[in-house]
Structures are given as structure tokens and as C-alpha cells.
Amino acid sequence: MTTPNMHYADLKDSYLFFHIARKTKAYLEAHPGTHLYRMGIGDVSLPLCGAVIKALHEAVDDQAAKESFHGYVSELGLPELRAAIAQHYRERGIGISDDEVFVSSGASDELGDILDLFDRSSSALITEPAYPAYVDANVIAGREIVRLASGRENGFLPSPDQGTKADIIYICSPNNPTGAVFSRQQLKEWVDLANANSSVILFDAAYEAFIEDPELPRSIFEIEGARTCAIEICSLSKTAGFTGTRLGYTVIPKDLIRKGMCFNDMWIRNRTTKTNGVSYIIQKGGAAVFTAEGQRQIRENIEFYKENARILMGALDKTGIWYCGGKNAPYIWLRCPDGMGSWEFFDHLLNEIQVVGTPGEGFGACGEGYFRFSTFGSREDTIEAAERLIGLLGR
Helix, strand or coil, X not given: CCCCCHHHHHCCCCCHHHHHHHHXXXXXXXXXXXXXXXXXXXXXXXXXXXXXXXXXXXXXXXXXXXXXXXCCCCCCCCHHXXXXXXXXXHCCCCCCCHHHEEEECCHHHHHHHHHHHCXXXXXXXXXXXCCHHHHHHHHHHCCCEEEEECXXXXXXXXXXXXXXXXXXXXEECCCCCCCCCCCHHHHHHHXXXXXXXXXXXXXXXXXXXXXXXXXXXXXXXXXXXXXXXXXXXXXXXXXXXXXXXXXXXXXXXXXXXXXXXXXXXXXXXXXXXXXXXXXXXHHHHHHHHCCHHHHHHXXXXXXXXXXXXXXXXXXXXXXXXXXXXXXXXXXXXXXXXXXXXXXXXXXXXXXXXXXXXXXXXXXXXXXXXXXXXXXXXXXXXXXXXXXXXXXXXXX
16 A cells, blocks of 8 residues: 655644634625725735836747747756846846856745755754644645744844754745844854754845835845855745746755755756756746846835835734734734734735734744734835724724
8 A cells, every 4th residue: 555645644734824814704795795805815916127028028939930839948947047136146246156056946936945955864954933844745745843932122133052953944034924134243143053063054035125124134145154155045936926927946056065965966966857947938037037127026026016015004002902023024024913813813804904914823832912014015005004904903
């Protein structure tokens, strides 16, 4: 008899966002015609920028003519896109070579696939609150999970201590769900720990473009020593609106070596074995993001979402509720009022003012009593949700 992967039985019975969708569906069935103000799931509301759309159309036309048709592309990514991404790093003073960049179908896919590089006996340290997929991917693999809780007392930015040890270390900055951003000194502590223990940091930089404070690092490779201990995983989903188009990239330095194995070489072998690469059309659209015009246009979209954040933060300021995030991230993390639990507050907002957010408990036990708002909604819904929050929670 075939034996299935029994670790699936160890997963929670309901994925966070599936549970939210089920609750909102039930509410709408009971209240037909009601408009919900969705500040929960981090999906974008603005369309792809003009430079990307133009490049996508041109790429489609390429596929219509024999002389410009493209079949399989490199499993590692189009050379021109890899070069554009590496140049994007170099323009920020970060020395990355073209062949240290790998094009992916998105950060979520890559965060799961990258675990192929580690033996299943490896332990994984997850700083919580955390994106639920970090935990689930390692549960599926049967790995030991070390949970490092954070809280309001440290700004949801945990630091390692002498007893902090694991083979794989997850760091997300700006953080999902808290919106908190690690300083250079804080990241240096993690880099030093990883190098001392021969650990590898998986640095989730999906939201780096939202950092506006020049003193805060946007890449782990701004930190001395990171090239020998870190992999950086990035996404164009929130940066450039590719949530439905799917494109991202991963940086693996050639200096990252453990037990004589070069992780860059290993990933080349993995990709050339397990994928035929990302669509030529999508990659051509992605390359347009890194042009001068593309960068200008995506900055306009990011600024739109940051204004949404300012509107929501202004509402929370009026209610006197504690929060973090928002300024350098597209998420706002707040303390539930009046001692409410996370799901209790979710139901309260849904039933009283039709605002949907994300319960903090879904991001780990230390998220209980907290709540996340996404700033990716429409301007109209954001303004209305802010006014409703003030009306319900204002003191």
C-alpha cells in the first residue's frame, strides 16, 4: 500500500485566509447585497503600470511571428531580466552579479521550493508572528520548527540570543503581518549568528519597495557578512502589481557554501531539473519594471497604497489604539481594543461596520489579541473603512 506524506495530518485544519473567506461568505449569504470593506488579504487593487502592459503586448506579438517566436526560455530566467535585476541591486550599492539572480514564478512558490536545498533533518527557526506558509511548508517536510516569539515590548522585531540555534532562519522585513522593519544593527546580529552557527537565513524581502526611511535596509545584502549566510527572496506582486501575473526573483550568492556544497550551484541544478522556467511573456513584462519609466510608474502605485496607510493610521490615531507598521510597509498591525481576542475582533468589525481584516492569531500564538490591516484596497473603501473605524472605536 502506498504511504502518503503523513505530515499533512499535522497541518492545521483550516488555512487562515480560507477561514476568513468562509466567514465572509456566510455573512454575505445572510446579508445579501451588503458591501464589505476588505482590508484583509494583501491583494493589490491597481492595474499593472503602462510600461509593463506595453512590454506584455510586445511579447505577445513576438510569439505571433516565426522570426521572433520564443519556445522554452532558460530555467534560470531570461538573461536580460537577470541582468536588469542585478543592476537594480548595484545601483543601490549592493554587489550582486547577474548569475546570482534567479527568476521565479513568485515569492510564495519560491519560499516552498527553496527548501529543496536543505536536508529534511534541518531545523527551521521562524520569528513569529509570521506568514503562515513558513510554518506549513516545514510541517509538510517534517522538519523541527523552532518558534521565536516577538511582541510589543520589542516592537515585534526579535533579536537572537546565545541559545538561538537552527539550520534555517526565516526573517521577513518589512514584516508580514506586523509591518515592522529591522534596522541594520538588528540584521547584523542575525547575520553574525547565522555565520557563527553555519545557519542559512531565508530573507523574505517581498515588501522592500515600501521602505521610505533611508536608514533602514531594503536588502539583507546591505549587511556585512550576509553573502556567506543568506538567500534573498523577492516578489513583484506588491512592488509592481503582479499578484495575478506571478513573477519574482531570488538572490543566492556564490559565497554561500555549507559542507563543501555551493547553494548557487545547487539551485541551478534544482531549477534545471524541476522547472521549465517562467513564461517568456511574463518575464518581458517584468523586465519593464526595471526600466526608468517602469520604476517611476510603480513608485506612483506604491505611493497610492502608502496614502491608504496614512488614512488608516490617521483613523487609528483618533481612536487611541496602539499599532505599528504602515509607514515603511503595506500592513498595519494593531492591538485589539478592550481585551478582545483576534477572532472576536474580526467578528466585531464584520458585523458592526462590515470591515474585514486579518486576525493576528492566524500568524502565530503571539499574534493573539492583535489584528492586521492591509493597505492595498481602493481609495474609496479605505476612506469609508477609516471613518467607520473612528465611529465604532473612537473614544
